[in-house]
Amino acid sequence: MDLTKEFPRSPFDRLGGIDHLKRLIDKARAKNAGTLGEYIYNCPLDAFCLTFLEMDHESFARIVASTHSDDEVLAAVLDKCPNARNPEKVSSFNLSYEALSPDTPEKWQYFIATRDAIDPSRTDIRTWTRLIDLEEKRILTV
Structure with a gap:
């Protein structure tokens, strides 16, 4: 992902039902590749999502670096984060996130x-x- 040439996915693009997760993956991939451009990895919206996922930005970037697809990232997130497996908590997160x-x-x-x-x-x-x-x-x- 080269964010000097293209936008990350929309904050509303969901993965596993979770807002921002696809965008966070794009930004982590760009950070890992040195192609973040003007974007900030671990900005307040990233941090809000990462808090929900109960992990820090460095751990998430390592997950992204060790995977090749969104589905592999999702599997790792689901393995590490009980909140991501709870539909009620995901829905509550999405409502809060979209209202920021x-x-x-x-x-x-x-x-x-x-x-x-x-x-x-x-x-x-x-x-x-x-x-x-x-x-x-x-x-x-x-």
């Missing part, structure tokens, strides 16, 4: 400036995950 929004006035200023620089008409976008999809030019419906 700025939590300080300064972050809201940054968020609004970023969103408005891309498309000032999209005042409906109020969460980090939706902002990412807007930034990465994924089709968003109002």
